[in-house]
Amino acid sequence: MAHAHKAALWVLTTVAVLAFAASAMAASPPGGTAAPAGAQAGGSEFGVPPRPLEVTRPVVGQLVVPRTAPAGRPPRVSLRIDEAGVGTVAAVVTVTDLVTRTRVLVVSLGWVRTGRTTVVKWPRGAVLKAGSYRVSLNAHDHRSGTLLRRAHASGLANLTVLAPVALPPKPILPPAPTPTATEEGVPSPAQTAASGAVFPVAGPHSYGGPESRFGAPRSGHVHQGQDILTAEGTPIVAPMAGTILSTSYQAGGAGYYAVEHTATFDFMFAHCQAGSLAVATGQSVSAGQLLCHAGQTGDATTPHLHFEMWVGGWHASAASHPIDPLPYLEAWDHPGG
Incomplete structure (x- = not known):
């Protein structure tokens, strides 16, 4: 009886296993098992191209x-x-x-x-x-x-x-005449000093050597004024009361300069320090009034005032001409001396 019971149990177990296997085969697609849908570790999914590496450039x-x-x-x-x-x-x-x-x-x-x-x-x-x-x-x-x-x-x-900008050549001027202070209508140095003329450089100064004098030779012309050597920034003042004729700039010559007209002379003050001109064209000035500060602009190698005195106006007519300023400067430098 026990033997028959074990045999029946074996038959039932075998039938159940076969039924499960048949059911699994019916659910599977023909030709094999399905590939996993998700990506697997260690590889990429079939049919999806690999993502390119990002490349940097300078x-x-x-x-x-x-x-x-x-x-x-x-x-x-x-x-x-x-x-x-x-x-x-x-x-x-x-x-x-x-x-x-x-x-x-x-x-x-x-x-x-x-x-x-x-x-x-x-x-x-x-x-x-x-x-x-x-x-x-x-x-x-x-x-x-x-x-x-x-x-x-x-x-x-x-x-x-x-291209570099070429500076215009210096004008070639004829030699300037050297009239004396006894010229008719021209006051003497002593007369101007007695009338209150002021020395144009308000600070320590010197008259330099022969090359600084009126009439000294220059390239193509002669020196038409007197150079007064002084320190950069020294005040330059008007010797007499008058009116400013011009303030301008000449790169290859006078640099920053001013011209004053008075009742007797015209004065020219050259090589002023850049940005120091304190007067304008048409302005009235009194004796001793600040015009600019000494510099070395234009054709200059050291700070100084180039000072000119003109009779008959500064380049006003054919009769206009410069005179030697040194006797006047010396009279104004030491009034009463």
């Missing part, structure tokens, strides 16, 4: 080039290159003539730090002639990634080099 953070520069030594050019996660990049600056399309300067900066401003060191003796140029920046990183040029930071800049 970019122009800054390129500073002046629009214009004088001919000669190349101007100051500075730059900055940026690249995330990269410490240094190799940089080259090239200057190309836009007319001939030739490279006139190529400067290798070597490996420069990213994120920092670098100033281009031009080769010794490098010069740029007048013309139009293109300044270009190139760079690459350690992975050979080249410079990425963007619309707002292309690494390209135009430079116009200007």
Whole structure:
């Protein structure tokens, strides 16, 4: 009886297993088992392309080039290159003539730090002639990634080099006559001193050597005044009451200057310090009034006042002429002496 019971139990178990297997086979798609829907660790899902790695490239953070520069030594050019996660990049600056399309300067900066401003060191003796140029920046990183040029930071800049401005030649004047103080209608030094004339340099001074005198030879003309050497910034004052005829600037000659008209003479005060002119054309001035400060503007190598005295007006007519100011200056320098 027990044997029959065990046999029946075995049959039931076998039937159940076969029924489960048949059910599983019916639920499976033909040809095999289904691939897992989710991505598996250690690989990518079949049919989905791998995501590309992000590649960085150097970019122009800054390129500073002046629009214009004088001919000669190349101007100051500075730059900055940026690249995330990269410490240094190799940089080259090239200057190309836009007319001939030739490279006139190529400067290798070597490996420069990213994120920092670098100033281009031009080769010794490098010069740029007048013309139009293109300044270009190139760079690459350690992975050979080249410079990425963007619309707002292309690494390209135009430079116009200007020819030097030539100063006009000094006018060649005929030798000035040297009339004496006894000329009719011209007061003597003593008379002007007695009338209250003031020495034009209000500070320590000297009259220099022979080259400072009236009539001393110059290139193409003679000296038409007396140079009074003094310190930069010393006040220059009007010797007599009068009216300012002119205030102007002559780059290759008088520098900043003023001209005063009085009842007897016209005075010219040259080489004033830049920005120191204290009077304007048409202004009335009194004796001793500040006109400017002594300087060395124009054709001058040391601070001094170039002082001229004119009879008949300053370049007013063919009869106008300068006279030697030294006797008058000495009389005003030591009144009553």
